[in-house]
Amino acid sequence: MLRCDPNWGWGAQKALSVPGARGSLRGFMDSVNIGMIGGGTVGSGVVHALQQNAALLSSRIGIPLAIRRVAVKALDEPRPYPIKKSLLTTDWQQVVHDPQHHVIVELVGGTTLAKTIVLTALKLGKPVVTANKALLSAHGEELFATAARHGANLYYEASVAGGIPIIKTLREAFVGNRITHLYGIVNGTCNYILTRMTAEGAGFADVLADAQRLGYAEAEPSLDVDGFDAQHKVGILASLAHGFWVKPAQIHVEGIRHLTALDIQFAARLGYAIKLLGIIKRLPAPARSKTPNGARIQVSVYPALIPQSHVLASVSGVFNAVFVRGDIVGDTLFYGRGAGKDATASAVLSDLADAALDLKFGTAGRVPPFVPHERAGAVAPLAEVHTRYFVRLNVVDQPGVMAAVAQRLAAQQIGISSIIQPEGHEGDVVPIILMLHDASNRAMSRALAQISRLRVVKGAPVMIRVENFA
């Protein structure tokens, strides 16, 4: 056991005894050597950040870190920051297996090669740092089990919300809290598009095209704008917060393609902003529950109206934010850049510091990467979730229309909170905006199906859920 030297934090680097470390890490170690796979945007960001701050980081944690090797697809690819030629290789196997590499950083992305890399390293007993949300979302259960089996930790701060330390916050800072509500703006591309649609009154397609031109959206934007990227992140956060594994298929996802400038405008007039939210909410136990001990959790991704006065409404542009309500701590919010080479590198450095400390002290399992603490919990189908609704209909401007619509809602026990028929719209077909009281999504779907069949309703009704953070 390493004994505490009062001066150990001052950067004096003696040989460190790491009796608890496994395999190649056993013995003495002057520095923690990093083998990295992936030298693209995030990878080169990590190299650059360590070039800039390695001395500072070392003096803080009392052990030096050094990147010893970076495996890349091709040696001469363009990179946001240069990486020294002498560090580069195209042989990831060599990087993972080299006994001189104490920590493996996986930054290749995707779920095939990345999975092989992470599993190979964990099976060698090496700690792994990853920023790969798609991989964790799809295979987290298997990866965490492998990590536990081989006494190696898997660090993943960078996988969700970039520079925002939401993983450390949920696992450590809020360890004494039951997380009752979590709302995340976790996709910067969508938030950028919605912010510009709101500010400029522009349409989705125009802003998307501009965002693609400016590099804020990919040429193939579906991963972002259809909500799948947010789904990966929300799956990880939900699993962590509630302690049972949430699979991507259990998460209801809607993107932002269907949102119009008109809806954003009407929402604003009513005092609301529209944000794409990841929502993780502990539902009240049903009156006659079959699983009285098991928590029922809403886990979904959809655009929602939120009050303009809410702190999440002020999160604009490419920024991310996660609003967390704990049963002890109350309401909290964490805000920062959710992506990009530098913000993500900051999260990777945080994980590398934890990995280095866990090697130094032989404490791989000190904070387990994933703890199944609510094993009896389950994801509730969205149909069972109650929300409020904003509904926009295009209706023929004639008597009896409202009666017909109200009747279909009443048949599903859905109350109307307010009705707005904006002035200044001419022609036979006029928009009507309805704000509806709490109702189950099942009831709402049924009512909308009925309403859309009315002869006086033209086109598909627009429905956006309303989140009041109650």
Place this chain on the structure above:
Amino acid sequence: MLRCDPNWGWGAQKALSVPGARGSLRGFMDSVNIGMIGGGTVGSGVVHALQQNAALLSSRIGIPLAIRRVAVKALDEPRPYPIKKSLLTTDWQQVVHDPQHHVIVELVGGTTLAKTIVLTALKLGKPVVTANKALLSAHGEELFATAARHGANLYYEASVAGGIPIIKTLREAFVGNRITHLYGIVNGTCNYILTRMTAEGAGFADVLADAQRLGYAEAEPSLDVDGFDAQHKVGILASLAHGFWVKPAQIHVEGIRHLTALDIQFAARLGYAIKLLGIIKRLPAPARSKTPNGARIQVSVYPALIPQSHVLASVSGVFNAVFVRGDIVGDTLFYGRGAGKDATASAVLSDLADAALDLKFGTAGRVPPFVPHERAGAVAPLAEVHTRYFVRLNVVDQPGVMAAVAQRLAAQQIGISSIIQPEGHEGDVVPIILMLHDASNRAMSRALAQISRLRVVKGAPVMIRVENFA
């Protein structure tokens, strides 16, 4: 060394070997026993939070926690949450010395008895958790040195910004960042008063009286409204962020007593909110620096105009927020309740979990409580700091006044950005608002002294600094 059992997180509680623990902690331990001193607001909050979530916390960290004894001033004091009689004692010495108490929690407040308690526990090699910002601000250097000398850790998440995990974030999540800017709304009482003054156009004294009636301000409000509470917290954050000890006397402090509804109103018209900010800012190196390697840091507490569009401007009521800019991560914000029994208890539980894990793994110095990583740094006197300014003067409404004022500013090389003479003010004396460009606080003080001596200027000039987060 405890080896990692893949199931260890599941809550199966075997006897835990703690070979690295000292003194009374050596040997086997079924549970981490807590001895607490202080059973008031926060103390009873911690007892209540553990009653509610001890099982959850244990299942997450793999070791049970139990409060074994609470030392209080009087057994029959009223408490926000009840504490079982069998836990109470009035003998703090017994609680600290009892070899069955593995962790000591200090929640008595103040800087005299609290200091004795913390030093006594640390000298016994026992980890200490404290929420005491006044104590750390005044005696942190001595306490951290004692902790290091005795191989016991001192945990203090609850000392700054209540439920916001800003200590863990700076020490661990942002370990790879140089913190270039930190702006904190860290006093809930001041933020509540300013929020209501803004919303209602009310005066300071009226809102303060109401806040006292409602329990948001103390009968003796000076600690809060004169900025001293914020000073304690900002001293801790500055020391932690920059790695050299910042003493309270080095921190320039202004409170909010002098702010008027009129200034808040004019600020709002110009697009600004007024917030009491703790400001920690790395200053650019001067052209001919005597200490080229030493960072010069602004550390101050004062009310400032901030753009209404900035995310800090949306922090209202008793909430706290800390805005942190790191050289890698970029801009981030952390928001939550800064005080109160529950939010503070959440931070204490986080520290207790870390203390329990450090006992379990024998890693007292894993993350040192304070690391002097920028020893060459120094606090810059406010006179040397450059800011922008909002200035309100009451002037006699006659020709030549503006020329006289402008001349005094020009003599100090201070440029005028804009001048507003609001309409609707009648009589001989009218208000003038000046927005001034960047200038040193020394130059500004000199200019204001000159201006206040002008015969046409009535009363003392009002000066509030402007923060643009550049």
